Amino acid sequence: MKVAIVGGTGYGSIELIRLLQMHPHVEVSAVVSHSQSDSALADIYPHVTGVLNYTLESMDIAKLKESIDLVFFATPSGISMKYAPEFIENGVKCIDLSGDFRLKNLDEYEQWYKGLPAPKAFVESAVYGLSEFYENQIKSASLIANPGCYPTATLLALLPILKRGIIDPNTIVIDGKTGASGAGRGLSLSTHYTELNDNVRAYKIGEHQHTPEMEQTIYAETNQLTKVTFSTHLLPMTRGIMCTIYAALEEPLSTADVLQQYRGFYQNKPFVRVRSEGNLPTTKEVYGSNFCDIGVHVDDRTGRVTIVSVIDNLVKGASGQAIQNMNIMNGWNQTTGLMQLPVYP
Numbered sequence: 247m248k249v250a251i252v253g254g255t256g257y258g259s260i261e262l263i264r265l266l267q268m269h270p271h272v273e274v275s276a277v278v279s280h281s282q283s284d285s286a287l288a289d290i291y292p293h294v295t296g297v298l299n300y301t302l303e304s305m306d307i308a309k310l311k312e313s314i315d316l317v318f319f320a321t322p323s324g325i326s327m328k329y330a331p332e333f334i335e336n337g338v339k340c341i342d343l344s345g346d347f348r349l350k351n352l353d354e355y356e357q358w359y360k361g362l363p364a365p366k367a368f369v370e371s372a373v374y375g376l377s378e379f380y381e382n383q384i385k386s387a388s389l390i391a392n393p394g395c396y397p398t399a400t401l402l403a404l405l406p407i408l409k410r411g412i413i414d415p416n417t418i419v420i421d422g423k424t425g426a427s428g429a430g431r432g433l434s435l436s437t438h439y440t441e442l443n444d445n446v447r448a449y450k451i452g453e454h455q456h457t458p459e460m461e462q463t464i465y466a467e468t469n470q471l472t473k474v475t476f477s478t479h480l481l482p483m484t485r486g487i488m489c490t491i492y493a494a495l496e497e498p499l500s501t502a503d504v505l506q507q508y509r510g511f512y513q514n515k516p517f518v519r520v521r522s523e524g525n526l527p528t529t530k531e532v533y534g535s536n537f538c539d540i541g542v543h544v545d546d547r548t549g550r551v552t553i554v555s556v557i558d559n560l561v562k563g564a565s566g567q568a569i570q571n572m573n574i575m576n577g578w579n580q581t582t583g584l585m586q587l588p589v590y591p
């Protein structure tokens with residue numbers, strides 16, 4: 247199958263290229279760049295030298311729609327909404343790593359992303375690509391709204407116990423921590439070495455664009471309108487997200503009881519690994535992989551459960567999950583090209 251990647255010089259793109267290089271059924275036929283077309287990818291990313299010979303191309307929909315089966319958009323919000331409709335109308339499937347098609351309520355998109363929303367019909371037809379929960383819908387989708395990185399780590403941790411009524415949805419607090427690659431390759435003051443190193447910074451408190459995405463999915467899965475408290479922190483590391491999540495238990499349960507619920511839920515889901523009691527995951531243990539690792543601790547004193555969920559933001563949080571969704575759309579085993587171990591140490 248032939249695919250194109252748009253947003254060629256960004257981190258999402260270079261991670262798609264890295265992962266797809268190991269995929270047995272896919273050829274990356276075009277890497278599209280609006281800023282550096284005609285440049286060699288190896289000049290921008292010298293680590294691919296001698297292995298990949300791509301020359302970046304400018305966007306040419308007329309040409310691409312004749313030669314490509316699927317397009318990955320690894321672009322900032324506001325871009326895929328301009329191009330994906332024409333591809334889809336011409337039978338080319340699209341997987342969008344940005345937030346353009348995630349929020350079904352267009353007013354919420356305007357409020358949280360501070361821009362005009364995508365055309366309603368395409369937002370309505372887009373399937374939210376949380377692979378472990380929407381496999382059936384993903385199979386027949388033309389347009390995938392790939393989830394945000396924090397919602398991936400958070401929803402995989404919360405939905406099993408929310409759906410089983412184990413926690414009170416009105417008590418959820420999500421403490422998110424991320425590495426700097428989450429902000430993309432562009433330069434900014436907060437990812438400047440001297441601002442990032444030896445430092446921890448809370449950011450976008452009360453205004454993070456992933457908040458409505460989480461609440462929308464919790465509502466879709468539980469029929470409960472919930473407002474979550476969600477805070478995000480930037481840490482001096484390259485990759486990784488840890489969401490530490492707190493909620494009140496509806497009834498007294500032990501850590502072992504709660505872990506048992508997760509195990510039942512994820513027993514046939516190869517990318518979600520539920521840890522044993524007393525074994526909480528670290529970001530390094532999923533680095534470079536498509537795994538989401540989940541650990542749990544119940545505090546009998548407070549009646550609260552703490553859930554720790556880790557992913558690599560660029561893999562399960564973006565490009566890896568996008569490939570997992572492509573696999574599902576094509577009827578391939580969802581692990582195809584994705585089962586490598588994390589890089590450790």
Ligand SMILES: NC(=O)C1=CN([C@@H]2O[C@H](COP(=O)(O)OP(=O)(O)OC[C@H]3O[C@@H](n4cnc5c(N)ncnc54)[C@H](OP(=O)(O)O)[C@@H]3O)[C@@H](O)[C@H]2O)C=CC1
Nearest residue numbers: 253254255256257258279280281320321344428430431559
């Ligand atoms: N980084 C992460 O961990 C995650 C990222 N995402 C989302 O994935 C998308 C890509 O993220 P990421 O790769 O990290 O971001 P980067 O900033 O690293 O890359 C985005 C790329 O998009 C292209 N681009 C930028 N502006 C425009 C424009 N005006 N028109 C067309 N293309 C443009 C650029 O490539 P070029 O100049 O070559 O066209 C740029 O390099 C974003 O929507 C991000 O929010 C989602 C989950 C996690």
Ligand SMILES: CC(=O)N[C@@H](CCC(=O)OP(=O)(O)O)C(=O)O
Nearest residue numbers: 343344345394395424428429455
């Ligand atoms: C460090 C940092 O800035 N991380 C980004 C990650 C979000 C992202 O990648 O964007 P989407 O909205 O497309 O999911 C953030 O917190 O906004």
